[in-house]
Structures are given as structure tokens and as C-alpha cells.
Amino acid sequence: MPWPIYLALKQLFPTGRRFPFFTLISITGVALGVMLLVISISVMGGFQHEIRKMIVDTQGEVQVRGEGLIADPAAVLAALAQVPGVAAATPFAEGVALIEHERKPAYPGIQGIDLARIEAVAPLGRFVRVGSLDDLDDDTVILSSQLAAGLGARLGSRIEVYSPLLLEKMKNDEVMLPRELTVVGLFEVGHQQLDSSLVLVTLRTMQDLYGLGPAVHGVNVRIAPGADPDAVARAVNETMLRAHRVQARSWIEANEDFLFVLQLEKNMIFFLLTFIIVVAAFSVASSLLIAVVRKTREIGLLGALGAKPRQVAACFCCQGLFIGVAGTAAGVALGFVFLHFRNDMIRIFTQLTGSEEVLARFYQFSRLPAHTAREDIVLIIVCAVVISTLAGLLPAWRAARLKPVEALRSE
Amino acid sequence: MPATALNPASSSVLSADGLRKTYLSGVQRLQVLSDVSLEVAAGESVSIRGESGSGKSTLINLLAGLDAPDVGRLLWFGQPATPDRRAEFLGIVFQSFYLIPEMDALANVLMAARIRGGAGAAERSRARDLLGRVGLAERATHLPAQLSGGERQRVAVARALMNAPKLVLADEPTGNLDERTGDAVIELLLGLCRETGTALVLVTHNVAHAAKCAHQLTLRDGTLC
Ligand SMILES: Nc1ncnc2c1ncn2[C@@H]1O[C@H](COP(=O)(O)OP(=O)(O)OP(=O)(O)O)[C@@H](O)[C@H]1O
Ligand SMILES: [Mg+2]
Numbered sequence: 207m208p209w210p211i212y213l214a215l216k217q218l219f220p221t222g223r224r225f226p227f228f229t230l231i232s233i234t235g236v237a238l239g240v241m242l243l244v245i246s247i248s249v250m251g252g253f254q255h256e257i258r259k260m261i262v263d264t265q266g267e268v269q270v271r272g273e274g275l276i277a278d279p280a281a282v283l284a285a286l287a288q289v290p291g292v293a294a295a296t297p298f299a300e301g302v303a304l305i306e307h308e309r310k311p312a313y314p315g316i317q318g319i320d321l322a323r324i325e326a327v328a329p330l331g332r333f334v335r336v337g338s339l340d341d342l343d344d345d346t347v348i349l350s351s352q353l354a355a356g357l358g359a360r361l362g363s364r365i366e367v368y369s370p371l372l373l374e375k376m377k378n379d380e381v382m383l384p385r386e387l388t389v390v391g392l393f394e395v396g397h398q399q400l401d402s403s404l405v406l407v408t409l410r411t412m413q414d415l416y417g418l419g420p421a422v423h424g425v426n427v428r429i430a431p432g433a434d435p436d437a438v439a440r441a442v443n444e445t446m447l448r449a450h451r452v453q454a455r456s457w458i459e460a461n462e463d464f465l466f467v468l469q470l471e472k473n474m475i476f477f478l479l480t481f482i483i484v485v486a487a488f489s490v491a492s493s494l495l496i497a498v499v500r501k502t503r504e505i506g507l508l509g510a511l512g513a514k515p516r517q518v519a520a521c522f523c524c525q526g527l528f529i530g531v532a533g534t535a536a537g538v539a540l541g542f543v544f545l546h547f548r549n550d551m552i553r554i555f556t557q558l559t560g561s562e563e564v565l566a567r568f569y570q571f572s573r574l575p576a577h578t579a580r581e582d583i584v585l586i587i588v589c590a591v592v593i594s595t596l597a598g599l600l601p602a603w604r605a606a607r608l609k610p611v612e613a614l615r616s617e
Numbered sequence: 618m619p620a621t622a623l624n625p626a627s628s629s630v631l632s633a634d635g636l637r638k639t640y641l642s643g644v645q646r647l648q649v650l651s652d653v654s655l656e657v658a659a660g661e662s663v664s665i666r667g668e669s670g671s672g673k674s675t676l677i678n679l680l681a682g683l684d685a686p687d688v689g690r691l692l693w694f695g696q697p698a699t700p701d702r703r704a705e706f707l708g709i710v711f712q713s714f715y716l717i718p719e720m721d722a723l724a725n726v727l728m729a730a731r732i733r734g735g736a737g738a739a740e741r742s743r744a745r746d747l748l749g750r751v752g753l754a755e756r757a758t759h760l761p762a763q764l765s766g767g768e769r770q771r772v773a774v775a776r777a778l779m780n781a782p783k784l785v786l787a788d789e790p791t792g793n794l795d796e797r798t799g800d801a802v803i804e805l806l807l808g809l810c811r812e813t814g815t816a817l818v819l820v821t822h823n824v825a826h827a828a829k830c831a832h833q834l835t836l837r838d839g840t841l842c
Contacts, residue, residue, distance in 0.1 A: 507715035510709050
């Protein structure tokens with residue numbers, strides 16, 4: 207082992223001292239900063255992940271839409287099946303409708319799904335909390351949970367649906383009856399907007415209500431595992447744009463603004479919390495500077511023994527590096543421990559403060575999501591270690607500048 | 618060392634010629650050494666006495682290559698003195714012991730070997746051996762704070778001899794010790810140098826210590842006589 211490293215270790219962990227205070231406190235400072243970063247970035251990543259998953263799970267990774275209606279969905283589906291990277295596809299029709307239950311109206315979005323194909327693209331069945339997606343047919347409907355609560359509708363309730371087409375006809379004094387549908391399920395995605403204003407019906411019901419005939423509004427596509435949504439969307443556009451006059455957009459592109467804001471938030475948090483590590487590094491730097499001053503005579507002696515200035519400098523840089531590495535390791539470990547027990551901790555916290563309901567009501571979650579991306583952790587580790595090593599630089603430079611004669615002479 | 622074998626001056630371990638040193642502090646010039654020449658042959662011991670402030674420490678620093686003279690020439694083993702030769706060529710003992718407080722006695726002695734190039738099994742056993750010779754075999758794992766002044770200086774002596782130097786420079790090694798302890802350290806230093814054939818330049822105020830060296834010099838008015 208080169209002696210600067212050996213000496214650095216000795217100074218951090220002197221022989222016979224079990225609790226070197228300076229070392230422990232410096233490591234703790236860095237560790238706290240790293241822990242906070244790991245936790246915050248993971249929780250932010252958790253939200254990001256949940257939102258992405260929700261989008262993808264409800265509409266697939268790529269959405270194909272026609273210029274107007276897709277008049278021949280079967281042809282589009284057949285063509286889509288030929289595009290590399292496409293795993294499954296399901297046509298849909300969407301719109302808004304006026305629905306009524308016991309004289310209570312609502313204007314939710316309404317989505318017609320192809321029961322034979324939907325599960326391969328979007329596992330909606332998983333979100334149906336009461337009842338079952340299997341019970342959905344042309345005379346039934348599945349309501350989002352909050353919408354159902356607002357209408358006072360339950361399983362078996364009958365609701366009346368007025369489509370825009372129907373209202374149009376009624377304006378012309380035609381006598382039309384609303385479509386009556388029975389509630390066979392309630393779903394909950396975990397997203398405020400979807401859970402309060404969406405209704406699922408079969409594609410055929412929707413085509414009836416809107417008078418679409420065989421046409422649909424679009425096709426949701428699930429891509430093969432590992433495929434890139436943007437690449438698949440491009441491939442679809444290349445092969446089908448002309449022939450079928452449809453255009454594909456990946457969910458990333460479709461939600462670009464939203465995802466950008468999410469990413470920006472995460473980056474800001476990263477940036478701000480990095481300063482905690484910088485502050486910790488400053489305290490490491492000042493402690494090391496004090497050590498250089500305190501050890502001036504010993505540094506002089508090293509010179510007298512033949513040490514080169516850059517070796518002396520390396521010794522102090524290494525101390526910064528070791529503190530950085532140990533603090534980062536401890537911080538990452540602590541961060542993961544916290545993340546592992548996060549929901550228990552939150553439960554204890556909310557029980558103590560009596561704020562359980564508030565949390566669930568305003569944040570729409572009772573469990574804190576967390577998703578730790580490997581590249582985020584790598585970035586945190588690199589930043590923390592580099593910053594701590596930089597903290598050793600100033601003391602190192604001071605130490606290297608000391609002339610042995612003057613250092614030995616100093617009192 | 619083939620280079621020195623070719624050199625006619627190889628019997629001379631240290632050769633200083635016309636060293637001059639002036640300190641500048643502000644506008645004031647203080648010429649401490651005006652013309653110092655010194656030859657030390659292999660295994661020879663030289664004592665230097667002089668009043669306080671006469672420039673003994675200044676001279677030792679010059680001879681050790683820790684400070685540069687204004688003019689003059691310094692050869693170690695017939696070759697110009699350069700900092701990277703220091704670890705191999707010479708050992709230094711100071712008035713203060715300058716042990717590294719975080720390491721035990723053995724590690725302090727080994728530090729000299731580490732700086733020179735590495736501390737393997739051979740160096741380790743040599744360090745133990747040296748500690749034994751300065752009478753501290755039992756104290757190898759003790760920290761400097763657990764040793765007395767005399768013991769610390771003995772550790773410093775062992776450290777100075779660790780790399781089997783050709784020359785040991787000692788600047789008032791007994792200055793911080795009581796008389797009895799000082800005598801013992803000087804005996805040890807002289808004995809070890811004689812045994813290992815190491816040359817010694819000993820700066821001291823003590824006439825009795827100086828008398829034990831083969832050559833006795835005095836630094837006065839910036840020159841040796
Ligand atoms: N860096 C310096 N700047 C200015 N003057 C210095 C410096 N170092 C030494 N001196 C002066 O040079 C003179 C010689 O100092 P030096 O330390 O060599 O004396 P010394 O013979 O070792 O004395 P002592 O026996 O007290 O150790 C002193 O007058 C001292 O004040
Ligand atoms: Mg002196």
C-alpha cells in the first residue's frame with residue numbers, strides 16, 4: 207500500500223482509538239446528505255414510476271389514431287401486427303356522455319373497449335375493485351369509483367346514458383330513449399382524474415351510442431418487452447402513415463410536457479439536496495485544514511524523511527476520499543433501510559399526529575411509492591465521492607506547500 | 618552503488634564546500650553562515666558545538682538538503698544532494714521527536730521505510746530488531762503518548778537508522794531530555810552508528826557528548842573551526 211494511503215487511514219483511524227470523533231462526525235455528515243438524496247430521489251422516482259405505469263397500463267405504450275375515424279379497424283390491426291416491436295393492439299372509441307342515476311347527472315368521459323383484446327394491451331381487469339371486467343357486455347357498464355360514489359350508484363344499479371348523438375336527435379323532436387346500462391363493476395386506477403370521471407363500456411355499445419358503425423377512434427398498442435416505445439411509434443408511422451392514414455404517438459411523446467415537469471422536479475430536488483453534501487464537504491474541508499495546521503511539524507518531518515509534496519497532498523486527498531466513500535456507503539445503506547421501512551414509519555408518524563386521512567385525501571396515496579433507478583444511485587455515489595474528495599483538495603494543497611524547514615521550525 | 622564506486626570521492630560520505638546562508642526578514646539581512654566547509658568520511662563521527670543562535674540548526678538543514686544554501690556545493694556520496702535521495706542516504710534526529718501520534722512505535726519506525734519505498738516482511742523484522750537495540754522491544758505496540766521523552770527519542774533514533782543510511786544528522790537530540798536520559802541516548806546513537814558503520818554529525822551543547830565523537834568542531838561567526 208502506498209504510504210500516503212496508509213497514513214491517511216492511520217490519521218482517520220488511529221491505532222488504539224475505537225471512536226475517532228473527527229472521522230465519525232465527518233462520515234455522518236456525508237452519510238446524512240447521501241441518505242436524504244437517496245430517499246428523496248427514490249420517492250420522486252416512485253411517483254414517476256407510478257404515473258408512467260398508470261399511463262401505460264391504461265392505454266398501452268403507443269396510441270394510433272386516424273386523421274378522423276379509423277373506418278376499417280380490422281385492416282389497421284392486421285397491419286399493426288406486422289410492425290416489429292408490436293406485441294398486441296386493441297381498438298377503442300372514446301367520448302363524453304351525459305349519464306344519470308336516480309336523477310343525478312354526470313358528464314364523464316366514456317371509453318369503449320374491445321373485450322377480446324383489451325387485456326393483452328392494458329390490464330384493466332386489475333383495476334376493477336368491485337365486480338369484474340368479465341361481466342361487462344353490451345348492456346352493462348363499469349364506473350370509476352369516485353364517480354359511482356358521487357352518483358350513489360352501486361353494483362346492479364341501472365344508469366341512463368345520453369350520447370351527443372342522442373341529444374342531437376332529441377333536438378330534432380325525435381322521440382329517443384336513453385340507453386340503460388347496469389353497473390357490473392367499479393374501478394380505481396389511483397389517479398384523481400380517471401377515478402372521478404371515466405366510464406367503461408364495450409366497444410360495440412360505444413359505436414352504437416356514437417353511431418360509428420364499425421369505425422373506431424384509435425388503437426392502443428402494447429409493445430414487446432424491451433422495445434423502445436418511440437422506435438415502435440416511428441416504425442408504425444413509417445409503414446402505415448400513408449397506407450392507412452393513421453398516426454402513432456408513444457406515450458412518452460403524448461405526455462411529453464407532463465413527463466418533462468416530473469423530470470424537472472426530480473432534477474431540482476437532486477440539485478438542491480446535493481448542496482447538503484457540499485455543506486458536509488465544507489465541514490470536512492475545515493476539519494482537515496485544522497488537522498494540517500495542527501500537524502504542521504509532523505508534515506515537516508515527513509518531508510525530512512524524504513516525502514514528496516505531492517505524496518503529502520495525496521495523503522490529505524485520500525482522507526477526503528475515504529470520508530466520502532465511507533459516508534456514501536453508510537448513506538446509501540441508511541437510505542435503503544429507510545425506504546424499506548418507509549410505510550411503517552409513515553404509519554407511526556401519521557398515528558402520532560393523527561393525520562392519516564389528510565394524507566390519503568390530499569395525496570391520493572396511503573403508501574409512499576419508491577422506485578430507485580440504478581443510474582440515480584450511481585450518480586449520487588459519484589457526486590458524493592467526488593465532492594468529498596474535492597474537500598480534501600484545499601487542505602492537501604496547504605500541506606503540500608509547507609516547506610519542511612519552516613514546518614519543523616513552527617511552534 | 619556503481620555510480621559511487623567510480624567516483625574518486627566515494628570515501629567521503631558528505632562533502633560541503635563554501636556554504637553560505639543569509640536570512641532575509643524585511644529589509645534586514647542576517648548572514649548566519651558565511652563559509653562552511655565540511656567533509657565527513659564513511660563511519661566517521663563529528664560533533665558540532667556553538668552558541669545558541671550561531672546557526673547550527675541552519676547548517677544541519679542545509680546538510681540534510683531541507684534548505685538550499687545561497688552559495689556552496691553539497692555532495693552526498695560524491696553526488697549532488699537531491700531531495701529524492703534523502704530517504705535512502707540519511708537519517709535525521711531532531712531535538713523534538715516528531716513521532717506521528719496516531720501510530721505505535723513500530724509503525725513510526727517503519728514509516729521511514731514506507732516513504733523510501735515500502736515496508737515488507739524484511740523491513741518489519743529490521744524495525745523490530747532496531748527497537749530491540751534501542752531497548753524498546755517490549756514497547757513496539759505502544760503509542761508515542763504512552764512513552765517517556767527518552768523512549769520517544771530512542772524510537773526516533775531507530776527511525777533514523779531504519780533505512781540503513783550512510784549518515785545520521787542529529788540536531789541536539791538530547792535537548793529535551795534530562796542529563797541521565799540524554800547520556801543514554803547519546804551512548805545508544807554513537808554505539809549504533811559505530812556498529813553499523815554509519816557516519817554521524819552530532820550537534821550538541823554538551824561538552825561531554827561532543828568529546829565522544831572522533832572529530833569536534835565549533836561553529837563560530839558563520840564558519841566551522
Ligand atoms: N527562517 C528564518 N528567518 C530569519 N532568521 C532565521 C530563520 N531561521 C533562523 N534564523 C536566525 O538564524 C540564526 C541561527 O539560527 P539557528 O536556529 O540555526 O541557531 P542554532 O545554532 O540552532 O541555535 P540553538 O542552539 O538555539 O538551536 C538565529 O539568529 C535565528 O534567529
Ligand atoms: Mg538549533
